[in-house]
Amino acid sequence: MRLQYPANVKIIRLPCTGKIDLIHILRAFEKGADGVYVVGCLEGGCHYIGGNLRARKRVEQARKILDLTGIGGERVQMYNLSASDGPLFVQYAIEMNEKILELGPNPIKLKKDAAA
Amino acid sequence: MIVADKKPVEEIIDYVTDCKNILVLGCNECVTVCEAGGKKEVEVLASTLRMCFLNQGTEVSIDEITLERQCDHEYLEEIRDVADRYDAIISLACGVGVQFMAEKYHSVPIYPGVNTCFLGATEKRGLWTERCQACGNCMLAITGGICPVSRCAKRILNGPCGGSSNGKCEINKDLDCAWQLIIDRLKALDRLEDYEKICSIKDWSTDRAGGPRKVVREDVQS
Numbered sequence: 101m102r103l104q105y106p107a108n109v110k111i112i113r114l115p116c117t118g119k120i121d122l123i124h125i126l127r128a129f130e131k132g133a134d135g136v137y138v139v140g141c142l143e144g145g146c147h148y149i150g151g152n153l154r155a156r157k158r159v160e161q162a163r164k165i166l167d168l169t170g171i172g173g174e175r176v177q178m179y180n181l182s183a184s185d186g187p188l189f190v191q192y193a194i195e196m197n198e199k200i201l202e203l204g205p206n207p208i209k210l211k212k213d214a215a216a
Numbered sequence: 217m218i219v220a221d222k223k224p225v226e227e228i229i230d231y232v233t234d235c236k237n238i239l240v241l242g243c244n245e246c247v248t249v250c251e252a253g254g255k256k257e258v259e260v261l262a263s264t265l266r267m268c269f270l271n272q273g274t275e276v277s278i279d280e281i282t283l284e285r286q287c288d289h290e291y292l293e294e295i296r297d298v299a300d301r302y303d304a305i306i307s308l309a310c311g312v313g314v315q316f317m318a319e320k321y322h323s324v325p326i327y328p329g330v331n332t333c334f335l336g337a338t339e340k341r342g343l344w345t346e347r348c349q350a351c352g353n354c355m356l357a358i359t360g361g362i363c364p365v366s367r368c369a370k371r372i373l374n375g376p377c378g379g380s381s382n383g384k385c386e387i388n389k390d391l392d393c394a395w396q397l398i399i400d401r402l403k404a405l406d407r408l409e410d411y412e413k414i415c416s417i418k419d420w421s422t423d424r425a426g427g428p429r430k431v432v433r434e435d436v437q438s
Contacts, residue, residue, distance in 0.1 A: 130263055208267055
């Protein structure tokens with residue numbers, strides 16, 4: 101297919117989205133990530149039964165914490181798609197990229213840069 | 217085990233708002249099992265606090281340590297050399313750990329990071345329920361292994377009361393009547409004659425009514 105997706109999306113591969121922990125998402129923001137999105141298999145289609153459902157809960161937890169810290173919970177998002185659905189993967193990447201560009205940079209990254 | 221629940225982060229931030237060096241101190245025992253104060257929760261709380269302070273433009277150093285236990289001298293001694301470096305220590309142990317820390321380290325304020333709730337069991341992940349009130353005078357032998365002190369809302373020793381309806385307690389329709397459970401259990405054990413015995417007045421002096429308690433075991437003291 102050779103589909104193009106925004107170059108500022110950095111992919112971190114996991115065996116299953118169930119492997120992602122809340123702290124992984126938080127550390128990404130602590131280190132200056134502007135947004136994080138988790139792309140899992142379709143709900144009900146997890147090879148490990150409930151990995152993507154666990155990921156969804158963790159994304160929700162991260163969202164609450166990011167709201168609390170003032171970074172903004174909307175910077176983290178869970179998406180689901182079928183493993184073979186490349187065009188949808190691209191669509192989600194574009195959607196997330198546009199959303200983050202609209203929100204602007206991670207505020208703590210700006211504060212860190214200003215202090216440096 | 218001792219069951220604790222997370223404290224709202226806003227409350228914790230209020231405790232440490234003027235501090236520059238903070239230690240978040242976890243405990244590897246009960247609070248780890250109930251997912252309130254173990255290594256993972258220490259990481260998440262420390263990360264949350266770091267992001268909060270960074271976003272406010274405040275430079276704060278936050279360290280993370282998780283001890284094997286916070287209710288024993290030897291484990292608390294492990295932070296002897298570093299404790300003085302902090303303006304505040306947030307202990308994610310139960311109330312026992314927080315107090316023991318505060319008794320041992322006088323120069324640093326110790327703040328609780330969890331709300332200690334009760335002695336309970338893990339029914340399933342994310343659901344903990346009360347099983348024991350530590351009354352100091354266990355009567356489980358005569359009640360079929362079901363505790364009326366901790367599980368009956370009225371703590372009555374000869375039940376059920378008139379509020380028991382269809383096996384549920386009047387205070388909450390989702391709450392089992394402890395005495396219904398006791399009767400069912402004794403029936404299953406073919407020991408209903410035990411139910412007929414009137415339980416005499418319990419000695420509550422071993423409970424909190426007698427003030428703070430202690431267990432002295434000279435046979436194991438060194």
